[in-house]
Amino acid sequence: GIQVEQSPPDLILQEGANSTLRCNFSDSVNNLQWFHQNPWGQLINLFYIPSGTKQNGRLSATTVATERYSLLYISSSQTTDSGVYFCAVEGYNAGNMLTFGGGTRLMVKP
Amino acid sequence: EAQVTQNPRYLITVTGKKLTVTCSQNMNHEYMSWYRQDPGLGLRQIYYSMNVEVTDKGDVPEGYKVSRKEKRNFPLILESPSPNQTSLYFCASGGGIAHGYEQYFGPGTRLTVT
Numbered sequence: 659g660i661q662v663e664q665s666p667p668d669l670i671l672q673e674g675a676n677s678t679l680r681c682n683f684s685d686s687v688n689n690l691q692w693f694h695q696n697p698w699g700q701l702i703n704l705f706y707i708p709s710g711t712k713q714n715g716r717l718s719a720t721t722v723a724t725e726r727y728s729l730l731y732i733s734s735s736q737t738t739d740s741g742v743y744f745c746a747v748e749g750y751n752a753g754n755m756l757t758f759g760g761g762t763r764l765m766v767k768p
Numbered sequence: 769e770a771q772v773t774q775n776p777r778y779l780i781t782v783t784g785k786k787l788t789v790t791c792s793q794n795m796n797h798e799y800m801s802w803y804r805q806d807p808g809l810g811l812r813q814i815y816y817s818m819n820v821e822v823t824d825k826g827d828v829p830e831g832y833k834v835s836r837k838e839k840r841n842f843p844l845i846l847e848s849p850s851p852n853q854t855s856l857y858f859c860a861s862g863g864g865i866a867h868g869y870e871q872y873f874g875p876g877t878r879l880t881v882t
Contacts, residue, residue: 689869699856699876706870744811748869754799754818754862755826756871758811 660685660749664759671735671766679730679762681745689748689756690721692730696741704730704743735766770795772874774859780880781849789844789877791859799862799871800842801826802834804855811858817842849881 661684671677683690692704705712705719707728712719716735721728732739742763746756772793781787793800801816803826813826817836831853833845842861846853856878862871 689871691870693873699878701858701873701876703870703872708869746811746871754801754869754871755813755816756801756811756860760810 660687660747660757662745662747662757662759664743664745664762666762667760668763669765671764673735673737673766673768675735675766676731676733677735677764679732679743679745679764681728681730681747681759683726683728683745683747685726685749687723687747688750689746690728691746691756692719692728693744693746694739694741695744695761701744732764735764737766737768740764740766770872772859772861772872774857774874774877776877777875778878780882782882783850784848787846787849787879789846789857789859789879791842791844791874792840793842793859793861793872794840795861795863795872796839797861797863797872798839800836801860801862801871802832802842802844803858803860804828805858805876806855814844814857849879851881853879854881855879 663682694702707721709723718731742761745759802814803811805811815834817823859874
């Protein structure tokens with residue numbers, strides 16, 4: 659099946675700093691989504707981005723499908739950004755099944 | 769508001785006592801799925817359904833049952849729960865090939881089996 663790797667696995671930032679999270683995947687995809695899992699365990703949709711670039715406030719994401727990677731940018735980080743960020747992809751023949759990466763655990767310090 | 773709901777949100781039970789976790793979506797999605805999340809193992813798919821009366825096994829189906837009698841509901845049934853089914857469970861729904869691939873997740877159900 660499709661492989662999804664995220665980096666870095668852990669990241670500690672000072673409030674106000676910027677960061678880039680990376681997601682590499684091993685095959686062509688129908689779907690790529692970024693999620694934020696908050697400290698209460700909820701998975702929050704950030705972006706649906708199988709290709710191209712999107713922005714939502716301080717967050718933006720870019721997926722280069724031909725090179726099989728996606729980047730999530732967090733600017734001016736806040737303590738509420740802490741949690742785990744997951745990239746999840748659905749391969750062309752995956753029948754809607756999402757394969758999750760291992761996540762990036764982010765801690766933003768005040 | 770478009771959403772996926774799960775109940776209960778938290779459940780502590782004993783080995784062997786049958787339980788059902790309900791999942792409902794109001795987006796008219798064909799596709800629904802259950803995942804479990806465990807430390808060090810990430811999120812793994814249990815079962816999925818492409819439409820009413822159509823269900824299929826995911827990566828870790830053992831010990832679980834599902835049914836899809838209505839489009840909006842996709843309950844997860846544990847006939848005889850065991851401690852290794854202690855986990856955080858997520859239900860998800862998506863529009864699939866006809867309506868776009870984005871998937872939406874419920875708030876999660878934290879299950880403890882003693």
